[in-house]
């Protein structure tokens with residue numbers, strides 16, 4: 555089998571974490587007998603510098619031609635003053651939209667003996683394993699109209715949260731299907747007590763439930779969901795929600811694992827997938843070999859599962875990560891009795907653990 559992967563390292567710690575993830579990608583492909591062809595292209599701030607555009611058309615075309623994309627992170631203080639449409643983040647939003655990646659899977663779980671690394675009590679998080687299914691190409695992130703206008707002599711900013719039935723149905727379907735492969739419990743998150751867009755969301759999701767009789771469906775308001783994720787994360791199996799709520803709740807869910815440096819993600823649509831860590835570009839630690847590459851490494855695992863249909867390789871990467879964490883930690887997840895390591899060493903350790911089997 556042969557697969558092509560486009561690597562878009564991006565900005566800040568993006569290049570260092572993707573470098574380690576590519577080591578793991580190559581090692582795992584070797585073990586699986588998969589032939590890879592890798593190509594690299596800039597995105598975000600790096601692409602603004604190289605081509606004056608956070609997602610140059612030729613980079614999107616390369617992504618469209620690849621079987622999968624591995625992305626690092628985008629953004630940094632250097633580009634913070636640019637107008638919204640020219641910012642590095644626009645590159646990320648544009649590649650998600652351009653590839654039609656409407657479903658974003660963000661698993662948050664405890665690897666090995668990591669419960670102590672969480673800021674939450676170990677007994678609250680030990681054994682937690684939840685999956686956030688976030689809608690990624692709609693909602694308030696993309697809704698029109700939007701802008702900043704002048705009204706009665708003062709400026710006014712506005713955005714629009716909108717979802718049509720088709721968009722709700724296709725993400726809810728991914729939610730139900732994901733729950734079916736897990737513990738068959740689905741929480742749909744909305745703000746139906748205040749927002750019309752959420753009232754429709756709830757109605758559409760409820761109407762689909764009979765198609766999935768084995769799945770227990772529960773609805774939660776987003777404020778309550780934020781609380782439940784922190785209060786009793788083990789009670790949540792699969793959670794499906796819109797773009798903005800999913801952005802916020804997946805950062806909250808990250809704290810179960812102790813660090814956002816542990817959260818991988820897969821963005822899926824009808825064709826190829828894009829894999830990226832949930833964390834950002836962390837400009838304050840960029841280039842210092844301090845970043846945790848595990849979120850990106852685990853994203854490679856998700857690539858094997860969802861784009862290459864090789865779930866055993868994802869399991870293999872997960873086992874290797876758990877084994878490494880038993881002794882070695884990057885600074886963000888450091889605990890007493892463990893050996894501190896940098897980003898590059900962490901990548902090498904995962905490759906060694908993979909090869910040991």
Ligand code: IPM
Nearest residue numbers: 628629643646647801832834
């Ligand atoms: C994420 C990030 C992005 C988002 C930003 C960088 C545009 O926070 O992937 O969660 O809001 O989707």
Ligand code: MG
Nearest residue numbers: 801802805832
């Ligand atoms: Mg986010």
